[in-house]
Amino acid sequence: MVLNLLKQEKSFKAGIQRKRMMCAMDQEYLATVLGSLS
Template identity: 90%
Template sequence: MSVRYYIRSKALPAKELHDATRSHWLIESIHWQLDVGLKEDACRIRVDDRAEVFARIRQMFLNLLKQEKSFKAGIQRKRIMCAMDQEYLATVLRSLS
């Protein structure tokens, strides 16, 4: 068991504090998957609304890769497999329809 300390501006019941903490780490986990699996932090798109559009595309692609179960691997390996194998890419994209 470990102890964690948090700074907050108002007193919360234990249940709400627990839910807020879990929600925060869920979001952090998603951002970690986007960065490690899809290299989101390396993206240098800054013009107009393109950064937001590409972020949405990456989120959608991450969801597609998570749903695809025929190839047992992590997100990064599945992404590379999509780049190398058009049949596998078609399998991943088929779940859109």
């Protein structure tokens, strides 16, 4: 489910692994990714 959210997220152009790292380091980006859930 989370991988699908990362694939759909287009504000940060990178691969899935890099987006996962970005979520771990940047709370605002994590909120952006999880915000698309609702």
